[in-house]
Amino acid sequence: MTWATIYNDKHSIFEMFSTSHIVVLLLFLLGSIVIFICRQKLKQVKWRPIEIGIALSLFFFELAFHVWLLASTYWDISDSVPIELCSISLFLAIILLLTGNRTIYELLLFTALLGATQALITPVLYYDFPHIRFFYFFYTHIMMIWVALYFTWVKGYRPTIRSVGKVFVFLNILLPIVIVVNKLVDGNYMFLSHKPRTPSLLDYLGPYPWYILSLEGLLLILSLVVWLLLREKNNKVEANKLHDKS
Template sequence: MEWLIQYNKRYIFEMFSTSHILVLLLFLIGSVTIFIFRNKLKKVKWRPIEIGIALSLLFFEVAFHIWLLASGYWDASDSIPIELCSISLILTIVLLLTGRKLIYELLLFSALLGATQALITPVLYYDFPHFRFLYFFYTHVMMIWVALYFTWVKGFRPTIWSVGKVFIFLNVLLPIVILVNTLVDGNYMFLSHKPKTASLLDFLGPHPWYILSMEAILLSLSLFVWLLLREKGDKRAVVRKSN
């Protein structure tokens, strides 16, 4: 395993390095492209590509856990896929395969609020072209692009009830994650304690009160996303797509 350790040490990621900025530029260009060409994209049959992307995301997730095991890094305290972005990845795969409106609603908010923040301030140690770098940015970019694609190209739109659904969904997950944290001595979703590095949580009060602050921020940002992407001209913002 010595060769693997030495290989990993060759790639040290730095925030806002050249590789990071290039990925952010690619993400922005892709997002703008989806919006500008949304009407033309509606005329294309995307089903095979949707399935292909879903399978590629599944492949990356499985490969990531194989890499963790092979590297000796897999640990129940931080490797179980119950972080918000891990859940968003699962939602992305399910949405691409099923096209269910409820899955779209959950993904839209978790991706735009969670994955976007992760792209800007990634918790990452390996730079390009390390597999960990490719896995992190490919999955996070795709979460957001898929949510935007279903919004602008497929015609899905959030309603005010979508905000309630995602709020309930995350609060149902909350005790489950807390239980897992207790069992494996983990800190999934930062519910056990604040991260050791500087973060927004430093301004939200001590544990466990910052969890309530996080809930308030989640609700406020979710309402902002709804206002931004809701069906224009419909006061009730009723989504045309049915379950």
């Protein structure tokens, strides 16, 4: 049974920009603002146990979601394997929380801010609050972004221009792999076979397969924007150099 079948369950259909959706978006926005405003105070907190706890919670939510799919007979190889971009971002977030690896941070920063943010605004979601699917979707997507912002504003990690190249290469290595998987299982992972049936950004990027090329160009442009906004500023770099010399 696929998500198209689940969609026909009229008792709990999620609606974009409904009350539940707006409340979640406001909570996400509020949390992001708090991380930024309180970043100096947060630096003084010993976060290691919390980092591990959040990593375990993300793993638990992913595991619980697949258990629910299996128990409900909804698990299907064509749409349930965790190789969507946001699923990959979830595992990147877990690895980053556990290891603090800077390359993983670079990949997560762009995939979360560009992928998970768009997913929050235009969710491919069928079950509304208080279904497990609702909690799984919003908790994991919000945490991916918050983890990336936390490592940027609190831990002091910053993207470089090379980070843009890394994420571009990373995603273009994934692209042909996912396309092959889609052909083998008749799937639509990463929306590389067709656009989602619910409204999304892809609706404005042209017909299949041209929207994939449009996404490539948009990815590069937005990645450069993210880098410009979050990169280490020159004055800070110089200040750090002067401090080191003194």
